[in-house]
Amino acid sequence: MKVARLASLLIVGSIGLALPAEVPAPKDIPFQGTLKISVDATDVAHRVFRVKETIPAAPGPLTLLYPQWLPGNHSPSGPISKLAGLVVTANGQSLPWTRDPLNVYAFHVEVPVGASGVEVAFQYLSPQSGREGRIVMTPEMLNLQWNANTLYPAGYYSRRITTEASVTFPAGWQFGTALDVASRSGDTVTFKPISYDDLVDSPIYAGLYFRRVDLDPGAKAGVFMDIVADAPKFLEITPEQLQIHRNLVQQIYKLYGAHHYDHYDFLFSLSNKMGGNGLEHHRSSEDGVGTGYFTEWGMSAMVRDLLPHEFNHSWDGKYRRPADLWTPNFNVPMQDSLLWVYEGQTQFWGNVMAARSGLWTADQTRDMFAMVAATYDKGRPGLATWRALQDTTNDPIIAQRSPLPYRNYQASEDYYTGGEMIWLEVDAKLRELTKGARSIDDFAKAFFGMGNGEWAANIYTFEDVVKTLDGIAPFGWADYLRSRLDGHGPLIGGIEAHGWKLVYTDEPTAAVKAMEGFMGSANLTYSLGISPGKAGELGDVLWDSPAFKAGLAPGMILVAVNGREYNAAALKEAVTAAKSGKEPIELLVKNFDEFKTVRIDYHDGLKYPHLVRDATKPDTLGDLFKAR
Numbered sequence: 001m002k003v004a005r006l007a008s009l010l011i012v013g014s015i016g017l018a019l020p021a022e023v024p025a026p027k028d029i030p031f032q033g034t035l036k037i038s039v040d041a042t043d044v045a046h047r048v049f050r051v052k053e054t055i056p057a058a059p060g061p062l063t064l065l066y067p068q069w070l071p072g073n074h075s076p077s078g079p080i081s082k083l084a085g086l087v088v089t090a091n092g093q094s095l096p097w098t099r100d101p102l103n104v105y106a107f108h109v110e111v112p113v114g115a116s117g118v119e120v121a122f123q124y125l126s127p128q129s130g131r132e133g134r135i136v137m138t139p140e141m142l143n144l145q146w147n148a149n150t151l152y153p154a155g156y157y158s159r160r161i162t163t164e165a166s167v168t169f170p171a172g173w174q175f176g177t178a179l180d181v182a183s184r185s186g187d188t189v190t191f192k193p194i195s196y197d198d199l200v201d202s203p204i205y206a207g208l209y210f211r212r213v214d215l216d217p218g219a220k221a222g223v224f225m226d227i228v229a230d231a232p233k234f235l236e237i238t239p240e241q242l243q244i245h246r247n248l249v250q251q252i253y254k255l256y257g258a259h260h261y262d263h264y265d266f267l268f269s270l271s272n273k274m275g276g277n278g279l280e281h282h283r284s285s286e287d288g289v290g291t292g293y294f295t296e297w298g299m300s301a302m303v304r305d306l307l308p309h310e311f312n313h314s315w316d317g318k319y320r321r322p323a324d325l326w327t328p329n330f331n332v333p334m335q336d337s338l339l340w341v342y343e344g345q346t347q348f349w350g351n352v353m354a355a356r357s358g359l360w361t362a363d364q365t366r367d368m369f370a371m372v373a374a375t376y377d378k379g380r381p382g383l384a385t386w387r388a389l390q391d392t393t394n395d396p397i398i399a400q401r402s403p404l405p406y407r408n409y410q411a412s413e414d415y416y417t418g419g420e421m422i423w424l425e426v427d428a429k430l431r432e433l434t435k436g437a438r439s440i441d442d443f444a445k446a447f448f449g450m451g452n453g454e455w456a457a458n459i460y461t462f463e464d465v466v467k468t469l470d471g472i473a474p475f476g477w478a479d480y481l482r483s484r485l486d487g488h489g490p491l492i493g494g495i496e497a498h499g500w501k502l503v504y505t506d507e508p509t510a511a512v513k514a515m516e517g518f519m520g521s522a523n524l525t526y527s528l529g530i531s532p533g534k535a536g537e538l539g540d541v542l543w544d545s546p547a548f549k550a551g552l553a554p555g556m557i558l559v560a561v562n563g564r565e566y567n568a569a570a571l572k573e574a575v576t577a578a579k580s581g582k583e584p585i586e587l588l589v590k591n592f593d594e595f596k597t598v599r600i601d602y603h604d605g606l607k608y609p610h611l612v613r614d615a616t617k618p619d620t621l622g623d624l625f626k627a628r
């Protein structure tokens with residue numbers, strides 16, 4: 001379809017309402033020429049990326065787009081507020097630009113007669129503190145994301161735009177990326193031409209302290225960990241840790257039997273300065289955790305499902321892509337209806353692969369499943385009352401991970417772990433229907449494991465998911481899935497069908513103990529309905545819990561417990577003591593500048609979720625977690 005264009009601002013009527021030029025819709029036609037991009041990433045002192053681009057274009061109106069809808073974020077979260085200093089020129093002559101008032105990610109310019117395109121210069125300003133967003137440049141490392149560091153022409157499918165990118169790094173820094181190097185000159189690296197789609201899908205991590213680890217020695221399609229760290233000592237990896245990460249690659253190959261890249265790089269930052277990250281790509285992932293991932297191994301258990309999760313996305317999310325999530329460029333809105341597959345099944349495999357590879361023990365994995373199961377048993381009153389899991393797939397667009405007043409009641413991105421619970425139940429159902437002959441492993445291979453070596457997106461619909469499940473074990477899968485996605489029941493059927501029961505006892509699991517110890521917090525979600533931090537500050541307060549009913553709300557600070565200064569241990573002792581008494585637990589609470597006494601009439605003691613065996617059924621959870 002042809003798109004009508006207005007040459008420039010059009011004055012409509014006597015009130016002088018200005019209509020902007022239209023933003024041309026993307027078309028599946030070849031882009032003439034090559035979009036050339038050079039990024040100067042050397043100004044780590046100011047945390048500023050300096051971008052120059054040469055964009056071929058015919059004389060006339062031209063609309064340049066800053067990517068708005070980001071894959072992996074599933075939301076209109078392109079960091080437009082960090083773009084500054086935009087200057088557009090042609091043949092050395094400055095061109096005025098106009099930002100589209102109805103689409104602030106679009107910039108209109110007029111290419112003069114005689115010019116073959118425009119030169120664009122701007123800066124991308126890294127957040128300087130966490131308040132402004134995720135810090136992507138420190139004295140020791142940087143994370144270059146092409147979506148943040150480029151403008152591209154409207155009017156084309158972004159896969160039809162060929163790009164040639166180069167980056168100048170701080171002197172002596174090394175880098176990791178899925179991009180292939182064409183040439184080097186000093187600290188400037190030029191990458192081989194690649195489509196704009198694949199460029200945006202291929203970020204760079206660079207650092208002063210760098211280590212590249214081979215996770216699949218001798219493989220034709222290599223898998224590497226490119227690690228940057230705040231200091232060299234954090235790059236130490238024991239032989240056991242190396243083996244476990246190599247196991248991950250082999251276990252996921254056994255699951256899918258095919259892969260969708262020519263090489264894969266985990267871009268892995270170990271930093272307390274650069275912002276943490278977990279963002280999937282086809283041939284790489286951006287993975288950011290604290291400095292002690294390897295060197296304080298005992299403390300890093302909670303984040304050890306990150307690499308399996310992001311690796312799994314190369315199959316689930318990047319290669320197999322929900323049809324309504326696929327878009328022709330980065331400024332067309334996405335629809336997130338199938339994120340319970342994209343993120344839900346990836347959350348499931350992230351945890352299961354952590355177990356199969358040895359990143360987690362079977363006990364640790366069960367503890368994680370106990371925490372998730374408790375969330376969908378008692379921890380999401382919003383899903384039990386007003387909101388369905390399906391509706392939470394809209395949350396990347398609604399909330400964009402901003403803090404929420406009542407997270408548990410509002411529900412947010414629950415398609416991750418709620419989806420995980422649904423897939424656990426699907427696994428048990430497949431085993432039941434086939435008398436143990438088939439399982440979710442068969443679904444994974446059939447749905448994600450085709451087309452070895454291909455890496456164009458292979459799209460699917462809800463009906464395709466149902467069809468593949470039916471091919472493994474015929475059943476009323478559509479109704480089965482819809483009742484869980486659209487209903488309000490607890491999502492813990494998979495735990496029970498796998499031969500385990502969710503129970504609550506007064507002993508925390510090792511995982512909860514570790515978290516409480518690390519944060520200095522008290523996890524009383526399933527008893528009082530609060531998890532106060534070290535200084536007694538309240539985050540989420542469980543809707544309609546004893547604490548909620550007594551008048552506690554997020555943001556309040558617990559000052560004293562039964563007349564004594566607050567600390568986590570004192571609060572737990574008070575909960576335990578109240579079990580054998582009739583007196584309420586008395587809390588002195590600070591609310592803004594007001595102090596008040598709150599009495600919680602609660603006598604059921606501490607409650608922490610656990611999984612215990614149901615001896616009447618076989619333990620198929622153990623089989624699920626076992627290495628293949």
Ligand SMILES: [Zn+2]
Nearest residue numbers: 309313343346
């Ligand atoms: Zn994910």
